[in-house]
Amino acid sequence: MPTYTFRCKKCGEEYTVFTSYSKIDEVRCPKCNSKEKERVYRKISFSVQGGSSSSSCGGSCGGCSGCS
Numbered sequence: 001m002p003t004y005t006f007r008c009k010k011c012g013e014e015y016t017v018f019t020s021y022s023k024i025d026e027v028r029c030p031k032c033n034s035k036e037k038e039r040v041y042r043k044i045s046f047s048v049q050g051g052s053s054s055s056s057c058g059g060s061c062g063g064c065s066g067c068s
């Protein structure tokens with residue numbers, strides 16, 4: 001099942017639930033039990049390491065491929 005992250009509009013709690021898309025409306029805040037929420041989209045950040053980029057540090061670290 002997919003994971004959805006929401007932020008409660010009432011108390012600001014952020015919570016993640018495993019549910020099907022059709023049941024999103026029924027998801028409640030674990031803290032205040034409110035259904036008022038907005039979807040939080042997390043960006044998947046994957047680090048670029050190992051020389052695929054020559055400008056990862058801007059020439060300041062002295063250790064990456066851009067500094068050699």
Ligand SMILES: [Zn+2]
Pocket residue numbers: 008009010011012013029030031032033034
């Ligand atoms: Zn809440």
